[in-house]
Amino acid sequence: MILVAIPIRVSAAVELFEIDPVSSTLNLQATTADVAWQVQGPGSLSATCHGWLAVDIGPTGLQLIVGSRLAVDQANSWQPGGQGTSTPEPANYGGKVVIGTGFSTVHEIAALRNLAFDITSDLLPTDNGQFDASGLALAIPPTSNATVDYRDNGLLVLSGHRALGGLGGSNAAGAARLSFFAEVQTLAIPINLSLPTQEIAAGEANFRFTGSIVARRGIMILKPQLIWIPSPTTPSQVTLVWSSPYKLQRASTLNPPDWSDFAAAAPVDIPLDGDTGFFRVIAGE
Numbered sequence: 001m002i003l004v005a006i007p008i009r010v011s012a013a014v015e016l017f018e019i020d021p022v023s024s025t026l027n028l029q030a031t032t033a034d035v036a037w038q039v040q041g042p043g044s045l046s047a048t049c050h051g052w053l054a055v056d057i058g059p060t061g062l063q064l065i066v067g068s069r070l071a072v073d074q075a076n077s078w079q080p081g082g083q084g085t086s087t088p089e090p091a092n093y094g095g096k097v098v099i100g101t102g103f104s105t106v107h108e109i110a111a112l113r114n115l116a117f118d119i120t121s122d123l124l125p126t127d128n129g130q131f132d133a134s135g136l137a138l139a140i141p142p143t144s145n146a147t148v149d150y151r152d153n154g155l156l157v158l159s160g161h162r163a164l165g166g167l168g169g170s171n172a173a174g175a176a177r178l179s180f181f182a183e184v185q186t187l188a189i190p191i192n193l194s195l196p197t198q199e200i201a202a203g204e205a206n207f208r209f210t211g212s213i214v215a216r217r218g219i220m221i222l223k224p225q226l227i228w229i230p231s232p233t234t235p236s237q238v239t240l241v242w243s244s245p246y247k248l249q250r251a252s253t254l255n256p257p258d259w260s261d262f263a264a265a266a267p268v269d270i271p272l273d274g275d276t277g278f279f280r281v282i283a284g285e
Contacts, residue, residue, distance in 0.1 A: 033203030084159025139168025
């Protein structure tokens with residue numbers, strides 16, 4: 001299947017906001033066996049983010065729908081490498097911790113990799129643009145290759161990794177806001193998310209992500225936006241999300257093209273069995 005976004009206006013409810021990595025940061029607060037992680041190096045427990053928020057905006061509230069994804073950047077390499085090897089590799093976060101004393105002392109290093117969160121919500125009532133961020137649910141896709149890799153140096157050297165796919169939870173309460181200025185809509189959302197406890201070699205590990213994301217959408221200069229997300233439960237299916245005020249079209253061939261309107265509102269599930277075809281978003285009449 002080939003998906004094509006063509007800038008060639010059908011009113012749809014979905015608006016796509018692009019997450020600004022300059023203004024969006026997630027910090028990791030982690031413990032192993034109730035001992036707090038320390039940085040491996042400057043900034044090793046802080047990371048910028050990018051991605052998209054797919055938002056259904058109504059007169060009294062808004063809803064984050066399928067298509068909203070927050071990806072954590074991997075700007076540096078931290079120890080250990082994948083599967084707990086001794087060579088640093090690109091990672092979202094890198095920490096270290098000393099557990100115990102004397103002969104039982106364990107020096108643990110750990111790194112989180114390939115983190116991305118799907119973000120969804122029910123309808124969130126807004127008051128002058130403000131809404132409660134506790135209505136957001138964040139989840140690492142079940143098919144994700146996100147991991148925590150660890151290496152423990154003590155009486156024994158233990159190393160390995162734990163998959164993080166499928167983990168998630170509800171965001172903590174906080175004041176989020178949808179604002180409008182100079183033809184730009186801005187979503188500012190505080191993040192405070194704790195993942196379920198994970199067992200790694202040195203003991204139980206807890207991960208808490210705090211910070212904020214800022215996402216923007218230009219009003220006057222509209223760019224056609226079409227994104228697709230593999231289904232976490234159905235490998236032979238993707239979900240398409242596109243921005244207002246565009247509509248979706250499909251063609252079975254591009255030589256010659258036979259574009260026709262695809263009568264569906266975003267988001268829409270597309271099966272990948274057989275000859276799926278080509279898709280684009282265009283201006284509506």
